[in-house]
Amino acid sequence: MQAVPPITGISEIVLSVNDLTEMRDFYVRVLGFRLHSQLSLESLVPDPDGVPTIAFLSISETQTPLGLAGHPQLFVLIDHRRHVHARKRFAGHDVSRSTLNHLAFEIPPESFGQHAKRLCDLGIEVSYASFPAMNAKAVFFKDPEGNVLELICHHPASIRS
Template identity: 25%
Template sequence: MISQNTIPTGYLRKVHHIALNVRDMQASRYFYGHILGLHELKGEEVDATLKELVAAGKIANFVTPDGTILDLFGEPELLPPDPDPSKSFTRAYHLAFDIAPELFDQAVSVIRKNNLVIAYGPLSRPTGRGVYFYDPDGFMIEIRCDPH
């Protein structure tokens, strides 16, 4: 039973989905689907409540290997307060994806081959390796791995 003041530890099971507003749906679908390799939900995979919006190109849904859904909401008029993506413009700082340590360098190579703007890294620290870069809307993405 949930108390009136707190949700007990363990009641929240997982992150169900993350929703991002994107200015250019085509560029964002390419980034998340082709560059990052996330599976885009199509046809019967799309939630019934979103089918009409997906068909109209206003929403795109991706799923990560762990089952977290990434929803992209098309907002063509969306502009960050500052065109410099290194200046944070949202309360969400970045979205981090985990990768096997042996695949990290390959991921960095893909980022560079696609001429994505790297904010930090690649860098190594006691918790592993990471590289931070921007999606088409200037939202920071991290690819990270545990230490070998």
């Protein structure tokens, strides 16, 4: 049996959305992601003046283990109704068959309290969880379209605070 070639990380996560502008603004405003680029692809030819159908948000730059070879970690939002490629391969969510439970983003242990307070200050409903077996704690919340998000920190002392 041949050895499996290495996978070095996740290059991007792509989320199909109904309201690209609202979702893009949420992830920039609430989580601090940066707009890397966006474009309008309602047909096979990009429209530089069109309303964006896809937005690439930078989660982390290339100095991290997952942002290798000059490519940042990207969180991509795609309007599945308007984007030419998404229309062909996305038939809509079927909750009974969906495999997405939530998206988790790693945060430094020392910023856990700041993140939790900021979410509350923004009026976002949160819940908390501790994971003693992983020496971790997390705050859960939802984006405007109902996707469950988790900010998690791993640290031996994090479950005690």
